Amino acid sequence: MEKKMHAGAIKPLYQRAREFRNNATHAETILWGYLKTKPLGYKFRRQHLYSNYILDFYCHAIKLVIEVDGPIHDMLEVKINDGQRQSTLQNDGLFVLRFSNETVEKKSELVVLEIENFLLKKKNEK
Numbered sequence: 726m727e728k729k730m731h732a733g734a735i736k737p738l739y740q741r742a743r744e745f746r747n748n749a750t751h752a753e754t755i756l757w758g759y760l761k762t763k764p765l766g767y768k769f770r771r772q773h774l775y776s777n778y779i780l781d782f783y784c785h786a787i788k789l790v791i792e793v794d795g796p797i798h799d800m801l802e803v804k805i806n807d808g809q810r811q812s813t814l815q816n817d818g819l820f821v822l823r824f825s826n827e828t829v830e831k832k833s834e835l836v837v838l839e840i841e842n843f844l845l846k847k848k849n850e851k
Contacts, residue, residue, distance in 0.1 A: 742772040742779045752793050752829035753781060759837055760791070765844045775819075778810060787847040790814055791840065792823045 749757065753771070760769040760782055769791075773783040782791040794807070811821050822843065829836050 738774050738777070738779060742774055745772040745779060750793065750795060750826060752795075752824075752826035755833055756782065756791070756793060756824075756829050756836065759833075759840075764837075764841060765848060767844055776813070776817075778814070787844070788819045789843065789847075790819050790821045792821060793826060793829055794823060795826045 749771075757771055760771070763769070767784045767786055767789075769782050769784045771782050773780045775783065775790075780790050781793050783789070792807075807823075811823075814821055820843070822840065824836050
């Protein structure tokens with residue numbers, strides 16, 4: 726039996742996460758350009774392992790998950806899986822913000838504004 730890591734993540738996911746980091750979508754690259762600057766002092770990780778999942782972006786300090794979805798997420802089966810995944814994450818106390826590739830690429834200022842509003846809300850709760 727393989728050793729479980731990062732809230733239950735298994736070793737083979739590390740390789741897959743590395744591949745995802747090396748082959749980021751255009752939208753993920755745009756968003757990472759912003760998140761890697763540590764907005765409002767919050768550190769984000771990309772393609773971070775959590776249980777059986779690889780999270781696009783994650784900030785541990787405030788338990789924030791940011792997912793960037795391509796067109797495949799419009800398919801019914803994928804929507805069902807996304808819903809189950811989101812429920813699992815939320816039941817574990819994580820917050821999930823979800824954006825489409827198109828929104829990140831064409832309206833990145835609105836995406837940044839939504840993220841910053843969330844970060845400010847969390848900062849004010851402390």
